[in-house]
Amino acid sequence: MNPRLNDLRHLPILALLLLSTLLAGCGINNIPTLDEQAKAAWGQVQNQYQRRADLIPNLVETVKGYAQHEQDTLTAVIEARAKATSIQVDASTLDNPDKLKQFQQAQDQLSGALSRLMVVVERYPDLKANQNFLALQSQLEGTENRIAVARRDFILAVQKYNTEIRTFPGRLWHSVMYSDLPIRETFEATSSNAEKAPEVKF
Structure with missing residues (x-):
């Protein structure tokens, strides 16, 4: 067999490898990545809110x-927790702005109920000195900080994603291959001073 013909048989494979390398280098995988x-950043937001929800029964x-x-205040916290945990936004509903807004509002209501509970605690010095309570206080403070960090990370991840599908060449790949992936809503602050983690002071 002619060696030149043998080399030509490998040409389609080489062309395919070259095309794959060019496509990978020009951002075709950026959008799904x-x-x-x-989605992973949103999962972290949910994890931290769930961590807070898990602390509340012990706190109450x-x-x-x-x-x-203080039964009314305690009941308000329990009800707000129940509402907040009943509204779930997972990867399949993350692109639904109404669902995301409901989730945010429920979490804000829970934050408000917790803040009112902390005001009540000020009236009980023995409670403020309780070791179990102090441990819960520390965990709650840490969780509020983690929530703020997770929300920030999600906002940044959404910003990168949205920028990619609105700019070249991502806009081209989006229209050709990923048109089913919409521009994503970000996590917006819906309550006053929501950009700051709530202060938990006793």
Whole structure:
């Protein structure tokens, strides 16, 4: 067999490898990569809110032991927690602005109820000195900080994703291959001073 013909048989494979390298280098994978990063960042937001929700029953029980006359405040916290945990926004509903807004509002209501509970705690010095309560306070403060960081990371991930599908060459790849991936909503502050983590002081 002619060696030149043998070399020509490998030409399609070489062309395919070259084309794959060029496509990978020109950003064809950027959109799905950034989409997955935004979803992962949202997962972290949810994890931190769930961590806060998991702390609340212990917090309420500890407060209840010292502040039995504050039933209305404790009930408000429990109800706000129930509402906040009932609204879930996962990867399949992340692009629904109404669902995201409902989630944000429920979390804001829970933050407000927790703030009112902390005001009540000021009236009970024995409670403020309780070791279990102090441990919960520390965990809650840490969680509020983690929520702020997770929200910031999600906002940045969404910004990168949205920028990619609105600029060249991402805009081209989006229209040709990824038109089913929409511009994503970001996590906007819906309450006053929401950009700051709530202060938890006792």
